[in-house]
Amino acid sequence: MSIDIVLRGLGRYVPEKTLTNAALEKIVDTSDEWIFTRTGIRVRHIASEEQNTSDLAVEAARQALANANMEAEELTHIVVGTFTPDAMVPSCACVVEEKLGIKGRAVYDIAAACSGFLYALENARAILALHPEARVLVIGAETVTRRINFEDRTTCVLFGDGAGAAVLTRDGEGPKVLDVKLSSDGSLGRLLTVNGGGSCSSYSRPGEPIREDYFVQMEGREIFKHAVRSMTGVCNEILEDNGRTRHDIDVLIPHQANWRIIDAVGRKFDVPPEKVYSNVDRYGNTSAASIPLALSEAVDNDFVKDGDLVLLTSFGGGFTWASALLQF
Structure with a gap:
């Protein structure tokens, strides 16, 4: 895309409550050493x-707006990447709009699991290509722990909650x-699922126990192989498309x-x-919040500096994967 898309502001938020490995030892058969290694x-x-x-999402959005020196009233669009919205209807984006005290904007959610923020970022680029005057708020936000089975030690140790946000425009500094590049392979979706509550898996009736399919279920070894292969592949593609090589990269921020x-x-x-850049030790896997949370933190602590070429990449259920190239 030849037009300039400007990242005007970044923000992030994580809840105050924390869950340490030591605390998990009291909940499930695991240990701090097993989890960390x-x-x-x-x-x-x-x-x-x-x-x-x-x-x-709102807390991260407010920080991004302040960082951009903008008010919520200036926004024209809100795009939220999440697989854990407050409800099936209304969308999380609609709830965020209301909590920001505005109305009448174009708002919607994107379900691409851990790739949700980068998928939303590409949507923002498309909006700004058609509407140069637009001010787009992009958010990745999750409460993944609401969909975790704390009796399953293979998944409950991995995930945390959080949000990250960015404001994008065609003007400003x-x-x-x-560039952003997206990809997917639906034939592998069975390897990472949250089926419960969807039309293919009926809701539990009153008095019935919550079924396991209401929680994150995953084939870790298979996901590892596909995640590494897919993220490195899409990174190579975006660099080639933009006439760059891996040696041009100053900072790589992968999905945490x-x-x-x-x-x-x-x-x-x-x-x-x-x-x-990695902050997985402090937050775990926050799904769609992972990339914007890490990017915002990396900028604030000067890991990312002016002039840096930054490569982002993510991988999530679906399967979906993506990369983005930023010039600071």
């Missing part, structure tokens, strides 16, 4: 009973979104699924460890 995670943030996905995947992507892509 396999995932790199030490702690994750958990939404309180009073918090929904929209609450996390800020990093440029050079677990440390083994992050490390494998960096190694296979031949990016030095000091150029790979």
Whole structure:
């Protein structure tokens, strides 16, 4: 795309409540050593009973707007990437709009699991290509722990809750979104699912126990292979499309699924460890919030600096995967 898409502001939010590996030892048959050596995670943030996905999203949105020196009233569009909305209807984007105190905007959710933010980012680029005057709020927000079975030690140790947001325009100062590339393979969707509550899996009736298919179910080993292969592949594609090579990359921010995947992507892509940003030890896998949360944090702590070429990449259920190239 030849037009400039400007990333005017970034924001993030995680709930105050935390769940450490030591606390998980009291809930399920696991240990801090087992969790950390396999995932790199030490702690994750958990939404309180009073918090929904929209609450996390609004906090991140307000920070992004403040960072962009903009008011909510200036927004024209809100796009939320999430697979854990407050409800099936209304959309999380509609709830966010109401909580920001505005109405009449074009708002909608995108369901691409952990790739949700980058899918939403590409939607923002399309909106801005058609409407140069638009001000688009893009959010990745999840309360994944609401869909976790805390009797399943293979999944309950991995996920946390959080939100990240960005404001995009055609004008103003800020990093440029050079390109976004999306891909998918629906034939592999069975390897990572949350079927319960969908039309293919009827709701539990009053008095019936909640079934396992209401929670995240995954084939970890198969997902690992596909995640590493897909993320490195889409990164190579976006660099080739933009006349760049891996040696041009100053910072790589992969989806924060677990440390083994992050490390494998960096190694296979031949990016030095000091150029790979990770915060998975402090947040766990926050799904669609993972990329914007990490990007916002990396900018704030000067891991990303002016002039840097930043490569983002994600992988999620569906399967979906994506990459984005940013020039700071």
